[in-house]
Amino acid sequence: MNIRSLTRGDGVVIGAAALLFIASFLDFYSATNSDLPSAWDTDSYHLVLPSVFLVGFIAAGLLIAARFQPETRKVLGLPLAAWGTVLAVAAAWSALWALITCPSLLDLGAGSILAFIATLALAGVALFSAKVPALAGQLVPDPKPAAVAPYGGQPGQPQPGAGYGYPGGQQTPYGSTPQPAPPYGGTQNPTPTPTPGPGPGPQDAHHTPAPAPAADFTPFWFAVPVARPLYAEDGSPTPIAELAPGTWYLAVEQRGAATLIAQTQDGRRGVLNDTSGIQRG
Numbered sequence: 066m067n068i069r070s071l072t073r074g075d076g077v078v079i080g081a082a083a084l085l086f087i088a089s090f091l092d093f094y095s096a097t098n099s100d101l102p103s104a105w106d107t108d109s110y111h112l113v114l115p116s117v118f119l120v121g122f123i124a125a126g127l128l129i130a131a132r133f134q135p136e137t138r139k140v141l142g143l144p145l146a147a148w149g150t151v152l153a154v155a156a157a158w159s160a161l162w163a164l165i166t167c168p169s170l171l172d173l174g175a176g177s178i179l180a181f182i183a184t185l186a187l188a189g190v191a192l193f194s195a196k197v198p199a200l201a202g203q204l205v206p207d208p209k210p211a212a213v214a215p216y217g218g219q220p221g222q223p224q225p226g227a228g229y230g231y232p233g234g235q236q237t238p239y240g241s242t243p244q245p246a247p248p249y250g251g252t253q254n255p256t257p258t259p260t261p262g263p264g265p266g267p268q269d270a271h272h273t274p275a276p277a278p279a280a281d282f283t284p285f286w287f288a289v290p291v292a293r294p295l296y297a298e299d300g301s302p303t304p305i306a307e308l309a310p311g312t313w314y315l316a317v318e319q320r321g322a323a324t325l326i327a328q329t330q331d332g333r334r335g336v337l338n339d340t341s342g343i344q345r346g
Contacts, residue, residue: 071132072201074194081186082125088179089118094167095174104176116159121184124152128191150191157184282319286346287327288312295327295335305335313346 093104093113104114127149134145160181167173194200288311294304306329308314317334318326325337 072194074190074200075129075132077186077190077200078125078128081183081190082122084179085118085121085183085187088176088183089114091176091179092174093163093176094171096171101171101174104180113163117156117163117180117184120152120159121156121187124149124156124187124191127152153184153188153191157181157188160184284315284317286313287316288314288344288346290342290344293337293339295329295337298326298334298336306333308337
């Protein structure tokens with residue numbers, strides 16, 4: 066039983082059934098100098114209780130039960146919703162005639178008026194709920210998934226001024242090496258200059274292997290300053306997605322000095338070739 070399968074029309078049916086239950090305990094007819102009983106007094110009102118109230122209760126129960134039963138389940142060849150619709154119309158018709166045939170020495174009571182309103186709402190929803198968009202919507206909307214905030218940032222919104230080393234870090238373009246802070250009381254060592262290795266051999270001139278992933282890479286959140294295309298990892302020239310500004314994405318791998326493997330919110334992975342000006346979270 067899933068309550069999220071109920072519609073707004075079903076909510077009206079439940080409310081109408083509750084109103085009908087309350088009306089059954091009120092004076093069905095009223096008189097100036099006498100206290101008349103409710104519809105539960107069958108000696109006074111005879112068929113009012115079964116033809117208006119009990120039929121209305123059964124109709125509401127069938128209409129709600131139909132939401133939790135397969136459409137193939139039928140009673141005497143008709144689905145539960147069809148039986149509920151027929152009984153709801155019958156209850157509204159009986160309540161109307163109970164108003165019309167009010168004895169001349171009596172007045173309409175609160176019970177008869179509320180019963181007609183409740184059964185009329187019940188019959189109206191049963192007949193037109195599928196045709197009115199306002200009644201066909203979900204009664205209880207699906208919960209929205211909670212956005213996971215990236216480390217040091219707000220979900221879905223890059224922090225202004227947040228660069229490498231966020232929070233509180235200094236803006237450093239991706240691809241450059243931030244200088245470490247010198248030890249207390251010491252001086253900062255200069256960055257060693259890498260020694261160029263031997264050039265590619267004759268066999269390497271025709272085939273350039275893909276950059277190997279960085280061994281010491283740690284995944285991080287980032288945002289792009291402008292829209293950037295995300296390409297497939299197999300080298301296809303057609304973008305598989307577009308990274309939009311104002312949204313955090315997860316960098317799961319680094320290839321080369323300025324190429325990232327990024328993951329979108331729906332789990333797609335691709336190659337981001339242009340990493341200039343990105344913000345790290």
